[in-house]
Amino acid sequence: MPREPRHLKVTQDQYFKAALSQLAAxxxxxxxISWLCRALGVTSGSFYHYFGGWAGFVEALLTHWEAEQTQRIVELARAAADPEQRLDVLRQQATDLPHDAEAAIRAWGRGEERVSQTQQRVDARRHAALLAIVSDLGVRPEDAERLATTGMALLVGMQQLQRPVDIDMLGAVFDELGRTIRDYAGRAASSRS
Incomplete structure (x- = not known):
């Protein structure tokens, strides 16, 4: 198989995409570093130019993952007009996550503190986003907390149970959670009237 020319310029995003793919596989x-450079057809000089070394790469990869797979998703959900729409957006975005790569990041975090810290921060931000939506739907605080925790447990659990994650099953599980959340919201609204 012919190699890509060494002068081929790659972007940091191409490194991140290749890394997430390799994590999943x-x-x-x-x-x-050597795998990334071979996969992208570049010399290690390109890698060191962008990241300075392995620690810089890991930090940049985790920052990218957090921004793309959490911050971006939360912002998309917040942009929706009402809590019902925000819940639907969050459900769709959570279904589309790179689940196999995320499962690998969790495993990686068990032995690497900086990975663990990022993964815990991502989980906390996702939990907070779901909690805000459930609360905005009018669910009582103690119920909202439990439902948001259930949502996170479903996401993490499916990532750990299946490889690859069955997206149809995950969607069905999220739909069931959505029905449960809406049922709680309906009961809360009835009790207020």
């Missing part, structure tokens, strides 16, 4: 053990 081989886990953190398969993600190395």
């Amino acid at each position: 081989q886990g953190a053990e398969g993600l190395t």
Whole structure:
């Protein structure tokens, strides 16, 4: 198989995309500088130019993952007009996550503190986003907290149970959670009237 020319310029995003793909396929053990450079057809100089070294790359990858798979999703959900729409947007975005890569990031975090810290921050932000939506639907605070925690448990649980994640099943599980949340919201509205 012919190699890409060495002068080919790659972007940081191409490094991140390749890294997430490799994490999904081989886990953190398969993600190395040499693998990335071979996969992208570049020399290690390109890697060091962008990231300075492995620690810089890991930090940049985690920042990218957090921004793209959490911050962007939360912002999309917040842009919707009402809590019902925000719940639907969040459900769709959560279904579309790179689940196999995320499962690998969780496994990686068990042995790497900076990965663990980012993964915990991502989980906390996702939980807070769901909690805000459920609360905005009028669900009582103690119920909203439990429902948001259930949503996170479903996401993480499906990522751990299946490889690859069955997207149809995940969607069905999220739909069931959505019905449960809406049922709680309906009961809360009835009790206020």
